[in-house]
Amino acid sequence: MTTSPLLKHPTNLMGILQLRRSWAVNGLLSLSLLASIGLSLCLGSFPTPLGEVLHALAAPRQSDIAFIIWELRLPRILLAVLVGAALAIAGAILQGIVRNPLASPDVIGITSGAAMAAVMFLALLSPQLSISWLPLAALCGALFAALLVFLLAWKDGVSPTRMVLVGIGLAAAMGAVTTLLIVISDDTAAMVAYVWLTGSLYAAQWQDVMGMLPWLLVAVPLCLSYARHMDTMALGDSVAQGLGVSLLRSRLVLMACSVALAGAAVAFAGGLSFVGLMAPHMAAKLVGRQFARLVPVSGLIGALIVLYADLLGRVAFLPKDLPAGVFVSGIGAPFFVYLLHRTRHRRD
């Protein structure tokens, strides 16, 4: 955990205490994630005791329970974990690049691009083309939106403020087109689109998990390798340049990571909002804003939020299976409010 010389705290004791705290937080969150995955595997419309779950995990394709666990619950749970982590990390990166606590994949146009493409697909092409093309359409939308934001914000380099402004402008326009498409399409298609926009992990399969995983495997290490640049950029453009950071290259790489993570997450799970916005703030309240610590904790928190949101959606209103997006903020917001309340004596 190295820091730039400027960031090094005068008293080393503080640093050591913070490091310990960050390890403790990471350990606790990882343990609770494992426990939650176990819990999710047990619960469902057909509850299974933990012993049978473990047995089924060890011997796939041998019983009905093994089928339920391996083909229905496990992929869905893993996808929830991956998607939650991806969105949270994408948010942490964006908030760092544009130095704005309100930045998130939703605000800055990435999610809106994916949503527009997906709703267009559902409203205009859906009966002719198979629904399995939907993730690809959404991913293209996200990439297209990010590219457009970057191109329109380009003027001798990209300033974070201009990128934010262009981002919200485009997000508004694409949101408008999405609403328009929903309003003009018939009621059934509108409902399908609305559920997609809310974000759902219904009927997730192994191929979705395998489609999601590579994005995380590439983007997360890449953004972590730029952690020092990110911490230096937080001090302001001129300081960062003075310390030898190439602003343009760092921003391009980090932005690309964020787009890849958010785009892939939206493609496979729909417009799960607020994870990318809330999770990094919660993580910052726990371990501070240093990027290398923020990223893993954000990812774990995001994964936990989406996992529990999907669990609630699956089991709380049986036989109905409600979209996870409904519960994401229902779980995240109260905890967030509690953190806000607890830290009210601290200066921000």
Add this chain to the structure above:
Amino acid sequence: MLRGQVTKSAGLFMAVLIMLVSFLASVMLGTTDIGFSSLWASLTSYDPTQVAHIILRTERLPRAVVATLVGSSLAIAGALMQTMTRNPLASPGLLGINAGAMFFVVIAVSLLPLHSPADYVGAALLGALVAALLVVVLSRGHQGEFSPLRVVLAGVAVTAMFVSLSQGLLIIDQQSFESVLYWLAGSVSGRELPLVIPLLPLFGIALLLCALLVKHANALMLGDDMVAGLGLRAGTIKLLLGLVVILLAGTSVALAGMIGFVGLIVPHMARGLFGVDHRWLLPACALLGACLLLLADVASRFLMPPQDVPLGVMTALIGTPWFIYLARRKQVS
């Protein structure tokens, strides 16, 4: 950017003219165009047997008035929010106003026999107030100060909570989903004058308070210390400005539903043209917001007749190219 008192005054004057023309266009154009003479006649000597007069009095005129009020209120509220939080991404919705209104409307629709957007006004207003109060309580520091980051975080948390609750209700109860869908997209049609008039005092109080606080808003932009330099507590000023935002944006949401674009983006347009001084910025916001909403409302009647395009959609479609042009051109502070 326009520079100098004279150029800026000329700019504002132009904006007033454009607003008047848009207002007239909004009243006269539609599926049945109404001539200038019958417009005059319907105002001076109202004749309930003439169709044109009835259309004017019950549909076109209230519609134009609502568009003007809502457009200018949302834009002013947005500018004040961005000043208060010192964040270009802030919008009136950040105080939880839209989310609260949405939640209460969804509950009201599923529990009570409500039929038209006009019936939603009370519920929406109440929801906006409840959510905004919650945000204010949560964002207050222990010494009564409101740090920008806390306001933003509290706003995000409360918005997230209400939006998710409403989404859940909408997905469970499909029938109210269909009736609320249009309200969610925002519209100014079908609001008659008797509905608008009781809300006018709220707009009036907010605008008066806003006019009194212009100097403090300017000081607030420079930092909380500057406000203290004027002999006032920054917390109190922010609370009062927050009240203005709640009144303006709450009544707007109640009247016209979710129109997101105006409060977020018109302030940036106004800043790009008139600079950051609130003495120019706020009038400019009011005029540009009203123009944008009036023009969008007129255009929404013609895009795919006989159906109106939702106003929130039209505003964003018209405003975005403009906004991106301004965002690229100006040297962002």
